[in-house]
Amino acid sequence: MTEIAILVVEDEPEVRDAIERDLAPFQGYFRIEAADDVADARDVVRELATEGIVVGLVLCDHLLPGTLGTDFLVELHGDAATRGARKVLLTGQAGLEDTIRAVNEAGLDHYVPKPWTAAGLQGTVREQLTEFVLEGDVDVLPYVPVLDGPRLVAAAADRGWEGRRT
Amino acid sequence: MGNGLSFFFDADVTGVEVERRMIAELERTLASAERTRVPAGTRLVSHGDVVDRIWIVLEGEVQLTREVDGRRVVFHQQTAGRLVGLLAMARNEPAYFDTTAATDLTVIAVTLEELDAALRANPILDVHFVTVLLRSLARRHLRAVELRVEVDRLNRDLAEDRDRLRRALSELERAQTRLVEQDRMATLGQLAAGIGHELxxxxxxxxxxxxxxxxxxxxxxxxxxxxxxxxxxxxxxxxxxxxxxxxxxxxxxxxxxxxxxxxxxxxxxxxxxxxxxxxxxxxxxxxxxxxxxxxxxxxxxxxxxxxxxxxxxxxxxxxxxxxxxSYARDQSEMTLGVDVREGIEETLRLLGHELRGIDVVREYGPVPAIAAYPGQVNQVWTNLIHNAARELAGQGTLTVRTAPVPGGVQVEVADTGPGIPAAHLDDVFELSFTTHGGRVDFGLGLGLRLCRDIVERHGGSIEVQSVPGDTRFIVTLPVESPDGPEAP
Incomplete structure (x- = not known):
């Protein structure tokens, strides 16, 4: 049932380890993939596509070697395959200009400043993935335990318990 | 002597002499010529008065004045002459000036009728009278020309003063900006050093x-x-x-x-x-x-x-x-034995977050230790490296070279970025560059102008060469700074 992935783009191993650890509750429901720069993140997106896995959420640092996180988000927004992915900047260093650009041109959904808290990050991820699941053409019921259960159940009821949109 | 028109233009006869002769003729011709004492300060004629008599000033001086914008301006004193009211009467118009006794006067008052009678009775007086009138006019005219020349000179002086003031003001403003920047940097430096210790x-x-x-x-x-x-x-x-x-x-x-x-x-x-x-x-x-x-x-x-x-x-x-x-060491202390390579290394480390993705090449030649303000010199490296990193935007090569030069050290910060347009090369040290993205920067928004100030204060020089793909800022610092202690 793992058909949706969370992509973490962060170049510092210590920070990446911490993010992955905080995402542990979502393990088993979502594929969690990490990349340490934008080039690697592109490979991950490609590899996931060949496995038939769709990117549901991108948690992206801003200051990355080579390409900035904001630019990568803009790039994802321009691609039909990843346009629907929820996009979150997780950073301590994106200035106002970059953030405005991310909002206007990448459809940025949320901004999590560093340092983050486990509850805050998990809350954001839960909320964003709930939105993604509700917008997408997927069976929402399997995600009830890990995402916003009441909303998913309500939506499933609206859809006649089929889970999928008709 | 003294008859006929030739007398008019006789250059040997002074104005005073002409007046004296005319007064003598007048006194002689008049039926009664009563001398009157007038104390200093007495107003003889006021502006706008209809002048029906003239005063012959035998002793003392009068002042011709007008009130201009609420202030009394003296137009004639030396040039007033000895016949008061003569010109107004000749113009047949109200008096133009206020006439006041500048000193105690001895005068003879002559009414229009008396003057008329005297002129008719004595043809020589007539000639004298016209002469005095002409000379009087000529004197006033000359004075007017002098005044114009004076006004013109004053205007020029004023314009020069105004320019000097304007220059002084803009220099003051520049100096103030520099002081504020230095002060801000000193405060930031202390803060940074404090945080460094607290950590x-x-x-x-x-x-x-x-x-x-x-x-x-x-x-x-x-x-x-x-x-x-x-x-x-x-x-x-x-x-x-x-x-x-x-x-x-x-x-x-x-x-x-x-x-x-x-x-x-x-x-x-x-x-x-x-x-x-x-x-x-x-x-x-x-x-x-x-x-x-x-x-x-x-x-x-x-x-x-x-x-x-x-x-x-x-x-x-x-x-x-x-x-x-170490970066934020006391900004105001001249230190001996400064190795510029150490300051560059600290700066590279602090700016590490800006240098991601950029190849940093160090070509450190052996350099002598110099006398310098380490905190200030570090600001120069910070600005140069920060600017280079921004130009490179995460890709390319930043090269830092050090080399000895006679009597000093040379530091070159080079980047492979797009470069500075030739048109801007000349004033690159004048513009105040600001930073993008609101990142935490040391030396935020200081710009290259401050770099030049700091380098010049150390007795050094800074120059830039730029073509696309190769921009170099070259800083030369002497071993001994001009305002520092002598190196041992």
């Missing part, structure tokens, strides 16, 4: 605590007989970091080996990358036992990973704090 204790505590935890956990592991799982703590601590790309490759390889991608993912995460090791450690375990053993290994590995991350994060904070301290 010492928590960083030391963090590093020690991580070491103690490692030691105690290892001891605990030994106490419990060093089970399989504890080994993963050390594995996490000692394992060299690998890229996310390598980790995915290891996962793929292992998944092929053991035929279970999810298990392969968990195994690679705890550092088991080949199927043989998996077999040795977990082979032959029942499903429930495998899950328990794997979970224990994961827990131990996670502890080791956290310890390692605490250690490396604390190391980084410690390094940054150290750099902050």
């Amino acid at each position: 010492n204790n928590p960083v030391a505590a963090l590093l020690r605590a991580a070491a103690f935890l490692t030691e105690d956990l290892s001891g605990l592991a030994d106490d419990f007989g060093g089970g399989t799982a504890w080994g993963f703590l050390h594995r996490a601590l000692d394992r060299p970091p690998i890229s996310t790309r390598e980790e995915r490759e290891q996962r793929r390889a292992l998944a092929t080996g053991i035929g279970d991608p999810d298990l392969a993912r968990r195994l690679v995460a705890i550092g088991i990358t080949d199927a043989g090791e998996y077999e040795r450690r977990f082979g032959g375990l029942a499903a429930g036992e495998l899950e328990a053993a794997l979970a224990a290994a994961e827990r131990c590995h996670a502890i080791g990973l956290s310890l390692r991350n605490i250690r490396s994060a604390a190391d980084r904070i410690g390094g940054l704090a150290g750099s902050l301290r």
